[in-house]
Amino acid sequence: MLLGSGELGKEFVIAAKRMGQYVIAVDSYNDAPAQQVADTREVINMLDGDALSSIVAKHQPDIIVPEIEAIRTERFYDFEKQGVQVVPSARAANFTMNRKAIRDLAAKELGLRTANYRYATTFNELQAAVIEVGIPCVVKPLMSSSGKGQSTIKSEADIEKAWNYSQSGKRGDIAEVIVEAFVNFNTEITLLTVTQKIGETLFCPPIGHRQERGDYQESWQPANISTAHLNEAQEIAAKVTKALTGSGLWGVEFFLADEGVYFSELSPRPHDTGMVTLAGTQNLNEFELHLRAVLGLPIPQITLEKNGASAVVLATQAGTNPSYTGIENVLKEKQTEVRVFGKPTTRPYRRMAIVLVHDSLHSNVDEVKEKAMRLAKEIVVSCEA
Numbered sequence: 001m002l003l004g005s006g007e008l009g010k011e012f013v014i015a016a017k018r019m020g021q022y023v024i025a026v027d028s029y030n031d032a033p034a035q036q037v038a039d040t041r042e043v044i045n046m047l048d049g050d051a052l053s054s055i056v057a058k059h060q061p062d063i064i065v066p067e068i069e070a071i072r073t074e075r076f077y078d079f080e081k082q083g084v085q086v087v088p089s090a091r092a093a094n095f096t097m098n099r100k101a102i103r104d105l106a107a108k109e110l111g112l113r114t115a116n117y118r119y120a121t122t123f124n125e126l127q128a129a130v131i132e133v134g135i136p137c138v139v140k141p142l143m144s145s146s147g148k149g150q151s152t153i154k155s156e157a158d159i160e161k162a163w164n165y166s167q168s169g170k171r172g173d174i175a176e177v178i179v180e181a182f183v184n185f186n187t188e189i190t191l192l193t194v195t196q197k198i199g200e201t202l203f204c205p206p207i208g209h210r211q212e213r214g215d216y217q218e219s220w221q222p223a224n225i226s227t228a229h230l231n232e233a234q235e236i237a238a239k240v241t242k243a244l245t246g247s248g249l250w251g252v253e254f255f256l257a258d259e260g261v262y263f264s265e266l267s268p269r270p271h272d273t274g275m276v277t278l279a280g281t282q283n284l285n286e287f288e289l290h291l292r293a294v295l296g297l298p299i300p301q302i303t304l305e306k307n308g309a310s311a312v313v314l315a316t317q318a319g320t321n322p323s324y325t326g327i328e329n330v331l332k333e334k335q336t337e338v339r340v341f342g343k344p345t346t347r348p349y350r351r352m353a354i355v356l357v358h359d360s361l362h363s364n365v366d367e368v369k370e371k372a373m374r375l376a377k378e379i380v381v382s383c384e385a
Contacts, residue, residue, distance in 0.1 A: 001059060002026060003046055004067030005034030007341040007351065008270050008287075011278065012065065013037045015287040019295065024059050033342045034067075046071040047173070056084070063087060063294060067269055069097045069143050087294050088195065088246025092268045095244055099142045099178050102266055110243060112236055112263040115255075116181035123163045129179040130159055136182045139163070140214070141170035150214030152182075183262050185255035189223045190273040193237040193250045194289050197296040201238050204282060204289075205304045206230060209273040213349060219273035220309040220369040221281045225256065232261040240266060249274075249290035272351075278339065279308035279356040306358045309369040311376035313353035315346035319383030322346050324353065326378040333375060335359055346383045353379060 002009050005027040013023050013034045025038035028045055035041040042059075044051040049072035056064070056079060063085045064076070076090035086093060095101040100119060106112040118129035119142075130137055130153060139162040141149040149169020151162045166177045188211075192204035208223030209216045225233075237252040240263070251271025255262040270286045277285040283303045284292070292299050315322065322345075327338050337356040346352065357372040 001056065001061035001064050002034055002038065002067060003052075003064060003071055005032035005038070005041075006067060007033050007339075007343075008272065008275075009034035009067040010037055010341065011275075011285075011287040012067070012270060012290060015285075015291045019291060019297075021291075021295075024055075024061060026055065028070075029344075031344050036342055048072070049075050053078070065269070065294065066093050066097075071097065073097045085294075086246075088241075088244065088248035088250070088268050092241075092244035092246045096266055096268045097143065098174070099140060099265070100176065103178060105243060106240055106263045106266075110239055112240065113260060114263050115183045118179045119176055120179060121176045123160065126163050126177065126179065127159055130156075133179050133181045138180045138182065139166055140178050140180070141166045141174070142176045142178060143170060143174045148214070149177075183255045183257060185257045185262065187223070187225075187256050188264065189225060189233070189254050189256065190219070190271050191233050191237050191252045191254060192271065192274050192277075192286055192289070193234075193241055193252050194293050194299060194302070195241050195247050195250070196293055196299065197247045199298065201241065202289075202299060202302050203234050203237065204274075204277070204286070204302050206233070207273050207276060215349070215351070216273050216312070218309060218311045218369055218373055219276045220307075220365055220372075221276045222304060222307070222365065224365070229256050229261055236261060236263055244268070247293045247296065249286055249293055273310075275339075275354055276308050276310040276356070278354075279306065279310065279337065279358040281306050281308035281358060304361065307361055307363050307365045307368050308356065308358040309365070309372035310354045310356050311369075311372035312351050313355065313376050313379045313381065314348075315350045315352050315381045315383065316348060317383065317385070318345075318347045319385050320345050322352060322381050322383045325380045325382065329378050330355060330375045333357075333371070336371075336375060338379070346381060352381050355379070 005025040010033040023038040025035040120126035194202040205222040209219040251267040253264040274286040355376040
């Protein structure tokens with residue numbers, strides 16, 4: 001049972017179907033991307049714990065795979081007691097669905113290097129937190145995804161706007177936000193980390209990415225990172241995933257600064273920046289790795305096969321029945337692919353597709369990235385108002 005059926009879930013379902021799995025795709029709206037390729041579907045509010053328990057009782061899945069944050073994850077403990085495998089584990093899902101739990105685990109329990117941070121549950125508390133952390137700083141809802149509700153405070157005039165935006169972009173009923181000091185970093189990476197039921201923890205080659213509005217715009221693999229920083233990032237990723245327990249693929253995000261590696265965030269599932277692996281950069285893409293780890297199948301090794309990049313195609317307005325122009329121009333280019341997610345509705349800045357570009361390991365990664373960015377701009381999303 002897949003809880004959340006967006007573009008990441010869709011690719012996971014495709015991987016699962018290739019291994020003969022029966023998949024129930026669940027989302028809050030009908031015809032979500034993963035539902036289009038699953039065996040059956042359910043449409044519920046996953047923040048309704050009783051509704052969630054009802055469909056679990058109805059379908060009696062062997063495995064529950066969460067894809068989003070807005071779920072009553074406390075129910076996962078009950079499901080585990082009933083013998084259902086929760087991916088990666090009920091503990092991991094509960095901690096990582098809430099930025100407060102995962103940040104406190106990283107900073108306080110494990111002693112990892114993180115940005116200075118505070119919490120706030122009201123506008124007045126936010127004002128006080130900003131004073132303590134300092135300006136500039138970043139405000140994020142404790143429960144959100146894809147950058148929704150996230151903003152940067154550059155002056156005192158931004159505080160009220162940041163609070164209002166955080167409340168409009170939060171998922172669920174948790175009003176609390178985290179306020180993070182600005183880290184003077186040189187670059188940021190995602191380190192896809194695979195924990196196995198039997199076997200050692202594995203790491204994919206590091207992925208570089210660029211964000212706007214808290215959401216990724218381009219990613220590329222491999223990222224340029226020193227051996228010392230990579231070793232430090234791998235050590236941190238191994239430590240935090242071990243503490244959370246369970247098997248699966250994790251997207252662990254880091255800031256790389258002169259003084260070392262900062263732990264940023266962690267997702268217990270395939271990561272949006274990891275869609276670059278669909279370009280064939282690895283011997284197994286992130287969705288295939290997640291599936292193998294979930295099913296307890298062996299993963300002998302993860303190897304870098306090509307240089308690659310992904311760039312997002314965004315909608316510009318709200319509407320229905322989206323259509324796409326420019327795809328044929330993009331596909332005229334060699335070593336290029338387009339993946340349309342199949343979302344039935346649009347809204348400004350919603351991810352609707354990606355362009356994937358790959359080249360040999362001897363190529364210039366920056367040039368591959370620039371090509372993906374250029375081609376993504378060729379595709380225009382239109383819709384009915």
